[in-house]
Amino acid sequence: MAKMTYREAVRSAMRDALRADPRVFLMGEDVGKYGGAFGVSHGLLEEFGPTRIRDTPLSESTFVGAGIGAALGGMRPIVEVMTINFSLLALDQIVNNAATLRHMSGGQFGVPLLVRMATGGGRQLAAQHSHSLEGWYAHIPGIKVVTPATVADARGLLLAALKEPDPVLMFEHATLYPLEGESEDGTPMEIGRAALRRRGKDVSLIAYGGALGKTERAAAQLAELGVDAEVIDLRSLRPLDTEMILASVARTHRAVIVEEAWKTGGFAAEVSACIMEGAFDALDAPVARVCGAEVPMPYAQALEQAALPQPETIVKAVQGLF
Amino acid sequence: MPRLGADMTAGKVVKWLKRPGEQIKRGDVIAIVETDKANVDVESFVSGVLEKILVEPGDERLPVGTPLALIRTEGAAEPAARAAPVAAAAVAPAPVPPAAIAPARVPAAAVPPAAVYAAVPSAAAAGERARVSPAARKRALELRIDPTALAGTGPEGRVTLADVERAAQAGPVAQAAPVAQVAPAARAEPSPADAAAARQLRMREAIASSMSRSKREIPHYYLACTIDMGRALAWLAERNAGRAVTDRLIYAVLLIKATALALREVPELNGFWIDNRAQQSVAIHAGIAISLRGGGLVAPALHDADQRSLDDLMRGFQDLVKRARAWSLKSSEMADPTVTITSLGERGVESVFGIITPPQLALVGFGTPLERPWVVAGQVVPRPLLTATLSGDHRATDGHRGALFLAAVDRLLQQPEEL
Numbered sequence: 001m002a003k004m005t006y007r008e009a010v011r012s013a014m015r016d017a018l019r020a021d022p023r024v025f026l027m028g029e030d031v032g033k034y035g036g037a038f039g040v041s042h043g044l045l046e047e048f049g050p051t052r053i054r055d056t057p058l059s060e061s062t063f064v065g066a067g068i069g070a071a072l073g074g075m076r077p078i079v080e081v082m083t084i085n086f087s088l089l090a091l092d093q094i095v096n097n098a099a100t101l102r103h104m105s106g107g108q109f110g111v112p113l114l115v116r117m118a119t120g121g122g123r124q125l126a127a128q129h130s131h132s133l134e135g136w137y138a139h140i141p142g143i144k145v146v147t148p149a150t151v152a153d154a155r156g157l158l159l160a161a162l163k164e165p166d167p168v169l170m171f172e173h174a175t176l177y178p179l180e181g182e183s184e185d186g187t188p189m190e191i192g193r194a195a196l197r198r199r200g201k202d203v204s205l206i207a208y209g210g211a212l213g214k215t216e217r218a219a220a221q222l223a224e225l226g227v228d229a230e231v232i233d234l235r236s237l238r239p240l241d242t243e244m245i246l247a248s249v250a251r252t253h254r255a256v257i258v259e260e261a262w263k264t265g266g267f268a269a270e271v272s273a274c275i276m277e278g279a280f281d282a283l284d285a286p287v288a289r290v291c292g293a294e295v296p297m298p299y300a301q302a303l304e305q306a307a308l309p310q311p312e313t314i315v316k317a318v319q320g321l322f
Numbered sequence: 323m324p325r326l327g328a329d330m331t332a333g334k335v336v337k338w339l340k341r342p343g344e345q346i347k348r349g350d351v352i353a354i355v356e357t358d359k360a361n362v363d364v365e366s367f368v369s370g371v372l373e374k375i376l377v378e379p380g381d382e383r384l385p386v387g388t389p390l391a392l393i394r395t396e397g398a399a400e401p402a403a404r405a406a407p408v409a410a411a412a413v414a415p416a417p418v419p420p421a422a423i424a425p426a427r428v429p430a431a432a433v434p435p436a437a438v439y440a441a442v443p444s445a446a447a448a449g450e451r452a453r454v455s456p457a458a459r460k461r462a463l464e465l466r467i468d469p470t471a472l473a474g475t476g477p478e479g480r481v482t483l484a485d486v487e488r489a490a491q492a493g494p495v496a497q498a499a500p501v502a503q504v505a506p507a508a509r510a511e512p513s514p515a516d517a518a519a520a521r522q523l524r525m526r527e528a529i530a531s532s533m534s535r536s537k538r539e540i541p542h543y544y545l546a547c548t549i550d551m552g553r554a555l556a557w558l559a560e561r562n563a564g565r566a567v568t569d570r571l572i573y574a575v576l577l578i579k580a581t582a583l584a585l586r587e588v589p590e591l592n593g594f595w596i597d598n599r600a601q602q603s604v605a606i607h608a609g610i611a612i613s614l615r616g617g618g619l620v621a622p623a624l625h626d627a628d629q630r631s632l633d634d635l636m637r638g639f640q641d642l643v644k645r646a647r648a649w650s651l652k653s654s655e656m657a658d659p660t661v662t663i664t665s666l667g668e669r670g671v672e673s674v675f676g677i678i679t680p681p682q683l684a685l686v687g688f689g690t691p692l693e694r695p696w697v698v699a700g701q702v703v704p705r706p707l708l709t710a711t712l713s714g715d716h717r718a719t720d721g722h723r724g725a726l727f728l729a730a731v732d733r734l735l736q737q738p739e740e741l
Contacts, residue, residue, distance in 0.1 A: 253457045253483055284457040284483045285476065320477060 001184075007177040009154040010040050010116070014078060017162050018048050021076055024162065027054035027063055028080030037082045038118055038177050064090035064115065068098050068167075071113040076162055081117040083129050084171065090115075098167040099142030113167045114158070118174040119147075120210040120260055121308060127296035130304075132260040134171040134209070135267030138237035144168045144191055145237040149212035151181030153235055156189030164191065173210030173260075194241035196248070200230035203318050204248040206271055207258040208234035211309055215258045218314035227318060237267055245271065246278040253284035254321045258309050263291035285321040290314050323388040326355065326362045326656035329532035329680070332383040333357045335390060340372050346393065351652070353390065356521070358528035359620045361649035362656050370395040381471060453480040461486045518616070521649075525618040536680045540595070541716040544675045547728045549735055550698075551691040551706045557738040573691070574665055575636045577710075579741045581663055581686050582606045582628035584730035590719045591684040591712075591727055592660050600683060600718035609659025609679065610639065612646040620646050621662050621679060622655035632741060661686065673709035683718045686731075687711040 004012065017024045025048075026041060032055040035042030045053040056063040060081055067079035081087045087094070098111045121130030138145045146161060146168060148154040154172065161168035168191070197212065198219050207215035212233050219229040230248055234241065249255050255275055257268040268289040275287050293307040323333050336354040340346055351363040352372065373392040377384060384390075452470035454462070458481045462469035465486065472489050474481035554576050562570040585592040585606050593603040606628040609621035624630075624638050645651055662679045665688040674687035689709040696705035710731055714724045734741065 253455075281456050281460040284455040285480070322476065 001182050003180060004151060004183050005177065006148075006151050006154050006172070006179040006181070007038065007040050009151045009181075009183050010158060010172060011042065011044065012183065013155040013158040014041070015044065015047070017076075017078070017159060018044070018052060021162070023074065023076040024078065025052040025054065025070075025075065026078045026080065027056050027067065029056055029058055029063075029082050031055060031080050036080065038172075038174060040172075040177070041080070060086050060089035061093055064093040065097070067113050067115070068093060068101070068111050071098075071111045071167075072101065072109050076112055076114075078114045078116060078162070081115060083125075083174070084117050084119040084131050084133050085129055087115070087117055087133075094137070094143065094167070094169070095140055099140050102166060103142065110165045111167045112162075112165050114161045114164075114170060115167065116158075116170045116172060118177075119171040120173040120175060121292070121297045121304060122175045122210065124299055124301055124304060125297075126299040130297035132210075132292065134169070134237060135259070135261050135265075135270070137169050138240075138267055138270070140238075142166065144239065145171070146191055147171045147173075147209040147235060147237060149173070149176065149207075149209050149233050149235070151179060152184040153189070153195075153233075156184045156187075157191065157235065160189045160191050163188070171209060175210055176213075179213075192236050192239040192241060194235055194244040195233040196230070196244065197233050198229065198231035200228040200252065202228045202230075202252055203254040203256060203321060204230045204232060204245070204252045205256050205258060205314065205318070206232045206234065206245060206248075208237065209260070211258045211260050214309055214311050215314055218258075218311040218318070221311055221315050222318055225315070225319075227322070229318065234271075240271070240274065242274050242278060245274060246282075249275055249279040250282045253282055254318075255283075256288045256290060256314065256317050256321070258290045258314055260292050260308055262294050263289055264294060266291055288317045288321060290317045323355065323384045323386050323390055324364060324367075324653050324657070325386045326357050326364075326653045327359065329528055329535070330357050330359075330386060330656070332385045333362075334381060334383055335377050335379045336361055337379050338375055338391075339363075342372050342374055344372050346370065346372055354650075355653070356649070357656065358521075358524040359618070360622075360646060360651045360656065363650065363652040364390075365653055366393065368393055368395050381468060383466075383468075453478060455480055455482050457483045458486045465490045522616060522618065525614075529618060532680060533677050536677050540678050540680065542678060543714050543716045543721055543724065544711060545714070545721060545724045545728055546673055546675075546709055546711045547725075547732060549708045549710050549732045550696060551708045551735065554735045554738040555691065555706055569633075571632055571636050572639075574688075575632055575639055576735065576738055576741055577665060577688050578608055578610070578624065578627055578635055578639070578663055579630075579632060580731050580734040581661070582608055583734050583741070584727050585661060586628055587730045588719075588723055588727040590723055591714060593683055593718075594660070594681040595683055595715055595718055596681055600715075603660040605658075605660065607658045607660045609662040609682070610642060611662060611664035611676075612643050614647055620651065620656075621659060621664075622646055622651050623658040623660075625654070625658065664688070666690070673711055675711050676713050678713050678715055683715045684724075684727075685713040687713070 014026060030037055031041040032045040032050060032053050064079055067077040070077045098113055102110050119134055120132050134145055134147060144164060146157045148157045158170060161170055197216060205215045205219055216231055219231050222229045230252055232244060232248055257271045259266055259268040261267060268291055272287040290309045290313055295307055298304050298307055333355040336356045338353050340352045346352055346366050348366055348369045350366050352366050353364045355362050355364050370393045373394045375391045377390050453474060454469040458469050461483055467486060467489055469481045469486055472481050472485050475485055476482040555573060558571060558573055589602050592606055594601050605626060607623040607625050608627040609623055611619055611621045613619045622642055624635060661682055662685045664674055664676050666674045670690050672689040674689060676685040676687045678685045691706040691708040693704050694707045695702050696707060710728055712724045712728055
């Protein structure tokens with residue numbers, strides 16, 4: 001256990017992997033000399049050299065495709081895509097190649113690729129760099145989607161992802177990078193397990209990634225109002241830990257899903273549907289969602305904050321259930 | 323709420339036949355109660371003045387023992403002041419602070435149960451489906467509470483799990499109280515078809531409960547004997563000849579009377595098994611099994627069957643069948659039978675081995691009289707033969723006593739003119 005930031009946690013996990021396995025290498029835009037757009041790979045070029053820490057051209061389709069090729073060839077590539085909006089340029093590689101090649105090759109070839117990218121808003125980067133599209137990726141069979149929300153999970157899930165035989169996408173909410181916390185103790189983590197962040201009996205608050213902290217703050221406010229909220233951190237959107245979700249709702253009889261992404265067709269809807277299917281008779285109130293406002297993300301700080309879920313809006317949604 | 327049958331656990335008040343202030347005599351029918359088996363006229367246990375009606379007619383199923391009304395008996399002092407309204411009626415609508423949150427707003431221990439019912443669910447008013455959460459519906463089913471009769475404390479008047487739990491904890495009196503305030507006007511009346519289906523369901527449940535208890539607890543023994551009905555039927559035909567159809571007797575009445583008289587001879591079969599011992603009854607009230615249209619059956623009492631004339635029994639029998647099928651029996655008829663008689667004769671059945679109605683001690687069964695070869699004085703002759711059976715509770719009696727009883731029935735039926 002060590003105290004470090006989320007940024008350092010991602011870096012230390014990559015460093016551990018680079019040291020432990022010669023097949024691991026990192027590539028992406030500005031990951032080398034610049035140390036990464038968010039400073040995550042700072043210092044890695046010096047330690048591992050330009051062969052394993054590779055700066056790429058500004059062509060997501062190319063370097064994600066190269067990562068897929070390297071994985072097919074026996075390597076364990078980590079590909080960093082600067083922000084989630086740029087991953088749209090590599091959608092064909094991710095959805096049509098990485099996710100399908102095991103199937104298309106009749107099981108002969110796997111793609112053990114880790115694609116990391118920053119996601120989410122809240123940093124005044126406006127409508128083109130503030131998306132939360134991880135729910136889109138969770139739609140795709142053949143890839144796994146992890147969303148670490150804590151320092152420990154950033155390390156643990158990255159190391160777990162590198163052990164997967166198939167592609168994993170890791171979404172790092174950009175506001176989390178300076179977050180400080182305890183790193184894990186090196187015990188391997190398993191992808192697909194949610195975490196119970198707070199026990200409660202009155203309502204299940206279900207969140208992931210950048211929404212977790214706000215949800216935990218909302219739970220604290222609710223406690224002062226006499227509502228004992230349970231907080232579940234999904235950690236992995238695919239596979240989804242429906243077991244924990246349903247067990248929690250069976251106890252609390254109410255659920256609120258908090259997600260930064262737009263509401264329509266968002267991942268919160270998927271979680272909600274799972275609850276309807278698996279815990280209908282346990283529900284004492286309709287499942288509620290707190291999602292991002294359905295607008296292109298505003299630049300102005302006040303408007304941007306208003307467009308994102310906040311502890312106050314979560315508290316209000318919970319109050320509406322009683 | 324009187325227990326109108328050994329297996330009755332709850333009933334609904336359908337109608338009051340007396341008003342507060344009215345003078346009533348012991349035995350007067352004061353209300354109609356719907357049990358799982360019938361609509362029963364409830365007779366007053368005492369004479370006096372109907373002081374106050376505590377439970378308005380409604381859909382609420384009230385556990386046996388729930389006070390329904392106050393009767394001031396003769397000689398009791400006039401109350402100094404009119405009785406205070408029951409607690410539930412006095413409670414103001416529960417305040418609902420908009421910003422407050424339920425667990426803080428309604429700490430289960432702090433709010434008197436009755437207050438929960440005070441607010442009428444507005445959303446349910448227009449006859450739409452009552453708002454009840456899935457969890458509340460499920461729990462209400464488990465607790466056999468009608469969740470639509472509760473006033474919901476959730477958003478838009480939704481009945482929540484907590485409302486159901488509180489209603490269950492509030493107990494019978496508190497459950498009864500809200501009926502007058504919420505239900506009838508606020509909710510859509512169930513359609514007659516629904517009500518009939520629900521009644522059928524409850525009757526089935528009651529029969530299931532009673533028969534399961536019987537087979538679980540009562541070690542039955544079964545006896546059968548064949549009775550030559552030749553003399554009885556011939557006597558009956560002769561007696562009915564020339565009589566108006568309405569005055570004619572049916573052979574079932576002979577069977578009832580013969581059974582009742584035979585029970586005088588073997589009284590150990592007449593009565594109840596209560597507190598681990600048999601309690602014989604001096605009175606012989608024959609519970610007559612009557613099948614109902616649409617299924618199910620009741621076995622109300624023909625009182626003092628051993629003492630009544632055949633004509634009187636016939637009238638009583640016809641009246642009982644008519645009212646049983648109209649779901650309109652009296653409380654004493656439901657509660658009093660000391661033995662049950664079942665006859666499947668009209669269905670062409672040869673013999674019936676019945677299950678005793680707890681806590682009674684015996685059940686007597688009769689099949690159809692059928693023309694069969696029979697040996698009389700060394701000659702094979704055609705005779706109308708009927709199989710009489712006895713199901714006895716072996717805790718109370720043994721086969722020997724049972725055999726004496728069946729022999730007595732046979733003997734009595736050979737002298738129909740004495741019945």
